[in-house]
Amino acid sequence: MTSHQPPPTSPLDGGKRAISMDLPVFSPISPTAAAAASSPAAAKVVDNPMPHTLAEGENATPLEVIGSTATDKLAIIMVGLPATGKTHIAKRICRFLSFFHDIPAQIFNVGDYRRQLCGAQMPSEFYNPHNVEGTKARLAACDAAISDMMDYLQQDGVRVAALDATNSTRDRRQHIAQTLKESGIGCKKMFVESICDSQELLEENIRKVKLSTPDYRDMNEDDAIADFLQRRQNYALQYEPVSEIDGPHVKIINSKQFIVHSIRGYLPLKVVHFVMNLHTLPRTFYLTRHGQSTYNLVGKIGGDSGLSDKGVEYAKRLAKFASEKIAKATTTTTTTCTTTTCTTTTNTQQPPKQKQQQQQLPDQLSILFVDDDAILRKLFARTIRKVRPSWSVKEASNGETAIRMCVEDNNNNNNESSSS
Numbered sequence: 001m002t003s004h005q006p007p008p009t010s011p012l013d014g015g016k017r018a019i020s021m022d023l024p025v026f027s028p029i030s031p032t033a034a035a036a037a038s039s040p041a042a043a044k045v046v047d048n049p050m051p052h053t054l055a056e057g058e059n060a061t062p063l064e065v066i067g068s069t070a071t072d073k074l075a076i077i078m079v080g081l082p083a084t085g086k087t088h089i090a091k092r093i094c095r096f097l098s099f100f101h102d103i104p105a106q107i108f109n110v111g112d113y114r115r116q117l118c119g120a121q122m123p124s125e126f127y128n129p130h131n132v133e134g135t136k137a138r139l140a141a142c143d144a145a146i147s148d149m150m151d152y153l154q155q156d157g158v159r160v161a162a163l164d165a166t167n168s169t170r171d172r173r174q175h176i177a178q179t180l181k182e183s184g185i186g187c188k189k190m191f192v193e194s195i196c197d198s199q200e201l202l203e204e205n206i207r208k209v210k211l212s213t214p215d216y217r218d219m220n221e222d223d224a225i226a227d228f229l230q231r232r233q234n235y236a237l238q239y240e241p242v243s244e245i246d247g248p249h250v251k252i253i254n255s256k257q258f259i260v261h262s263i264r265g266y267l268p269l270k271v272v273h274f275v276m277n278l279h280t281l282p283r284t285f286y287l288t289r290h291g292q293s294t295y296n297l298v299g300k301i302g303g304d305s306g307l308s309d310k311g312v313e314y315a316k317r318l319a320k321f322a323s324e325k326i327a328k329a330t331t332t333t334t335t336t337c338t339t340t341t342c343t344t345t346t347n348t349q350q351p352p353k354q355k356q357q358q359q360q361l362p363d364q365l366s367i368l369f370v371d372d373d374a375i376l377r378k379l380f381a382r383t384i385r386k387v388r389p390s391w392s393v394k395e396a397s398n399g400e401t402a403i404r405m406c407v408e409d410n411n412n413n414n415n416e417s418s419s420s
Helices: 031-037 086-101 110-118 132-153 170-183 199-208 221-236 266-275 294-298 309-326 339-346 352-359 374-387 399-419
Strands: 074-079 105-109 160-164 188-195 249-253 257-261 366-370 392-396
Touching: 074 086, 074 170, 074 266, 086 105, 086 160, 086 188, 086 266, 105 110, 105 132, 110 132, 110 160, 132 160, 132 170, 170 188, 188 266, 199 221, 249 266, 257 266, 366 374, 366 399, 374 392, 392 399
Parallel strands: 074 160, 074 188, 105 160, 188 249, 366 392
Antiparallel strands: 249 257
16 A cells, blocks of 8 residues: 655745546546646646736625626616705715725715805795706706716726705706716716605604704804795695606615615615615614623633523613613614524513513424524524423424425325314
8 A cells, every 4th residue: 555745845836736536447548648738747836827816805705606797887866856865875885895895986066066066045035946057057067076986986996976956857867878878988877866845854854964054054043944944845835756767777765665676786686675774863873791690700711601690680670771862763672593692682671562472472383494504403492491391392494395295294294183
């Protein structure tokens, strides 16, 4: 029996180890060719002479692999009345693409161009559609923003640009689309329309966002709100919602309802998926570790132990803090399935509505948990049995097994019914 030693490295190959294959030859080749293939001269160096380099960054997803090309460009055109969250949505989209996908993106806010051309704190009459001078000035600001956006998109490596404006009329949107087409950039376009008819959302957005803009800085709050509402009404006089005539678009209605039309391609679909999980108003998340466990006392890592006395005390104080400081009707508690976290959150007092739902849970219930992770299945089953010992919990590692188990249970129930 012959032992095979690994071949030595050579300074000529940069320290890479050469791999020689000394295996039986099963392919129908001549003995001469087989001998040449098994000779030391046929040793190959494992290397990639042409590594794949992405134009948008080393950590980005290779777009060529998933149906797009590195040259695709996208113009996102925001649409909507003032105070509908357009700027917030545009900023979040560009931040999402830049941070998670390493795709350069920039926002071109027409309001900033308008303030540079005409100054800030223009009266609401400036936005009246019957004001000829105001209409010309706002169109000039829009054209300046479009021009800069096209110059930006023509740069190498640039992928996404967002035009942030009301774009409330179909003529304005067609003007933007035609200008992009005549530029010869060859970029895709999509409209993102934000519709907000919820009075609560509008008032929240006006007070927290609009009153802090340069247009209303240092103004009396009541006067600023009245002027802004009149400005919004002026835009509403000529507002035309996005329709199929405009082309690919997504409508966002009160951040709850979404209408998607004719969206194709990797980047546009990424944008749609992101905005469907986006909230226009800020929210607060409270994150907490579980209380001290018995394993913590002895220095053990991992496992699934219970809480120590201090851990129980922490759970009680956490419940008091949650009920007094952060408890609301919409509060939701999410926890992992370990004993320590379940015990910690069990003490957290729930709103009356949630308590009532918990009391109405049935005494008998059959649960089938499907997951390919055996540890997760065990933790889930263990937690359910602790909370509801009378419930039946079964596990399946895949969909086929789950279907077979359901069919077997159904047959057994039918047989029991027939015998009775």
